[in-house]
Amino acid sequence: VCAEAGDMPGSCQALNNVGNISMVRHQYEEALKAYNESLKLSRKSGGKSDEAIALNNVGNVHEAKRDFENAFACYNASLSIYREIQERVGEATELGNIGILRCRTESYKESIGSLSQAIGILEEIRKTAPGEMKIDYLSSVLEFYQWLTKAYARSGNAAEALDTKECSSARYLAEKLAAKKNGAELAPVSSADFRAAMDSDTAVLCFANASFDRMELFAATKEGTAGFEIGTSAFIEKIYARFGATIDEDDKTRAYYGYFSMHQDVTAVSVNREDANKVKFEKIINYYRNLLLDPYTRTRSADGNSDFEVISKELFTLLVSPAQNIFKGKKRILIIPDGVLSIIPFETLRDGDGRYLVESHDVSYSQSLTVLSLLSAREYGTRKHELLAVGAPAYERHEAAPENTHGEGFPNEAQIRTALDARTSLRDAYDALGKGEWGELAGAKDEIASLRSTFTGAATLTGSDACESRIKELSAKGELSSYRVLHFATHGIVIPGYPDLSAIILSQFKQEKNGEDGYLTMREIRDLTFGCDVAILSACETGLGKFSGGEGVIGLTQSLLLAGANGSAVSLWSVNDAATKGFMSGLYANAKKGTNFRDGLSEMKRAFIKSGDRATPYFWAPFVYYGK
Numbered sequence: 001v002c003a004e005a006g007d008m009p010g011s012c013q014a015l016n017n018v019g020n021i022s023m024v025r026h027q028y029e030e031a032l033k034a035y036n037e038s039l040k041l042s043r044k045s046g047g048k049s050d051e052a053i054a055l056n057n058v059g060n061v062h063e064a065k066r067d068f069e070n071a072f073a074c075y076n077a078s079l080s081i082y083r084e085i086q087e088r089v090g091e092a093t094e095l096g097n098i099g100i101l102r103c104r105t106e107s108y109k110e111s112i113g114s115l116s117q118a119i120g121i122l123e124e125i126r127k128t129a130p131g132e133m134k135i136d137y138l139s140s141v142l143e144f145y146q147w148l149t150k151a152y153a154r155s156g157n158a159a160e161a162l163d164t165k166e167c168s169s170a171r172y173l174a175e176k177l178a179a180k181k182n183g184a185e186l187a188p189v190s191s192a193d194f195r196a197a198m199d200s201d202t203a204v205l206c207f208a209n210a211s212f213d214r215m216e217l218f219a220a221t222k223e224g225t226a227g228f229e230i231g232t233s234a235f236i237e238k239i240y241a242r243f244g245a246t247i248d249e250d251d252k253t254r255a256y257y258g259y260f261s262m263h264q265d266v267t268a269v270s271v272n273r274e275d276a277n278k279v280k281f282e283k284i285i286n287y288y289r290n291l292l293l294d295p296y297t298r299t300r301s302a303d304g305n306s307d308f309e310v311i312s313k314e315l316f317t318l319l320v321s322p323a324q325n326i327f328k329g330k331k332r333i334l335i336i337p338d339g340v341l342s343i344i345p346f347e348t349l350r351d352g353d354g355r356y357l358v359e360s361h362d363v364s365y366s367q368s369l370t371v372l373s374l375l376s377a378r379e380y381g382t383r384k385h386e387l388l389a390v391g392a393p394a395y396e397r398h399e400a401a402p403e404n405t406h407g408e409g410f411p412n413e414a415q416i417r418t419a420l421d422a423r424t425s426l427r428d429a430y431d432a433l434g435k436g437e438w439g440e441l442a443g444a445k446d447e448i449a450s451l452r453s454t455f456t457g458a459a460t461l462t463g464s465d466a467c468e469s470r471i472k473e474l475s476a477k478g479e480l481s482s483y484r485v486l487h488f489a490t491h492g493i494v495i496p497g498y499p500d501l502s503a504i505i506l507s508q509f510k511q512e513k514n515g516e517d518g519y520l521t522m523r524e525i526r527d528l529t530f531g532c533d534v535a536i537l538s539a540c541e542t543g544l545g546k547f548s549g550g551e552g553v554i555g556l557t558q559s560l561l562l563a564g565a566n567g568s569a570v571s572l573w574s575v576n577d578a579a580t581k582g583f584m585s586g587l588y589a590n591a592k593k594g595t596n597f598r599d600g601l602s603e604m605k606r607a608f609i610k611s612g613d614r615a616t617p618y619f620w621a622p623f624v625y626y627g628k
Helices: 008-024 028-045 048-064 068-084 088-104 108-126 133-154 158-168 171-182 191-197 233-249 251-259 273-292 307-319 321-327 339-343 369-376 413-422 427-432 442-454 468-476 522-526 556-563 577-592 597-611
Strands: 202-208 214-221 224-231 332-336 362-365 385-393 459-463 483-489 491-493 503-505 519-521 534-537 545-547 553-555 567-571 623-627
Touching (some): 008 028, 028 048, 048 068, 068 088, 088 108, 088 133, 108 133, 133 202, 133 214, 133 224, 158 214, 158 224, 171 369, 171 556, 191 214, 191 369, 224 233, 224 321, 273 307, 273 339, 307 321, 362 597, 369 623, 413 427, 442 459, 442 483, 442 577, 468 519, 483 577, 534 556, 556 623, 597 623
Parallel strands (some): 202 332, 332 362, 362 623
Antiparallel strands (some): 202 214, 214 224, 545 553, 567 623
């Protein structure tokens, strides 16, 4: 159609699209044919931008075919054009492509130079991006940060590699925290400064490039920083040789893979080995997580070891063993996960003797070193009250939502954001997603009662008082910030496809009261004002969310920290009421004796491991601690 109309730019775009489809299918000769035709047309029409795009695409094909010499030539030619027409994003793209290729060909010094230039251009452009569009710009530069991290690591500079990783980790969250503190522009903390402030009993394990065939692990202590490159191919081959059929057929794995994947499922197209391994690694991690959800039964192989026991030990060998000599003798391990590793509790990984990591170390988490540094610097002084416990809300069955007035395709993300901006009810959106009815939490009443008995004078909101309007009223009056600890024993919901709908579920009334739908969403939580050392959500799956490149998992945890909590304890899956009550009662009893909540969480896990009837990870592993 474009050719018949004499639309050369349109023809170039159409040919590029054809080439892109062939690239996804790894049909490189077909892709090269389409891109070269686009290049020919662009030169004929004199469209410099179209010519640069076509050259870039031809370079991509040569790189995929490992014809690096021709790939370099194409990227450099495209770079010259972008500089000629002063197209800064294109210039950055080509500098980044050249930097990545330099790293792949082991020219690390040149790689570092090109990638640093690319990142500098895109970071300058990002400064002018409005609001949450900064996340989109960060996603565009993330790949360059990842390869720059790898280039520094492979050149033997672990500290600089960790600093580079830090520049892209949870940046949007860190920028929001910095702005709330003093409105200043964020300056990511250096690993040297962070180590200087560390205590001698702590080790940091920071992961990078978990989606690569070879990821990075950085181990930092007061004494120094070490880096390790971890290849996953042998691990994947070993696990798939033994459990592959089960992993691929397991219904639960398929369900969770849809939620917690950074990559498309590429089974429908021709794939190369590296792409296939990315998907297989994610499936293994999701399968392992699903094994943790089973309180008792384990699929056993001929040698008597369960799937869980085998994979747990293999993951320990892969992810933890390389740094064992670094953190040996340390009391605490701070984990900074990357990508799909965010959905598993490292406490459950077992060493060669069958001991869980948490049996020898207190384990906690952070989105980044910078985020933890900002939280550590945030001091509230003495609070007027010790604890506010909100739980066992009233969940009345409500009337069906009225006829859709939001437009075709409801709910979609744009419509949800419009409703959130207008602060209108979203009950019909939850109804449409099958998340509109909630049952009573009988165990939550006992949980709240136990907390009240542990902390004399603790304030509680239960039943119909455990509602949105009451929480927002306390925040508006400045009373919510007067509690040292906030505890929510309610339902919780995480919707990765619509992250803005992730919420703490408070009282639901047949007819909405005070204009509130009963869903305290991520955005509404961020708008509250806390002043607490820790916010604890004993609700199910409140530690999950949507993957977003360098931001990691975007969910309720970030919202709690932005509201003012210095730490948060959240859950990775749902546990029965009796176990949750027992865990939380023990946690608060230890806190009453002076143990901080971060270390207290690990103490309770060890107590459960020794308990016998609740020793499996299902009962104790879902609760993880992020923050100060």
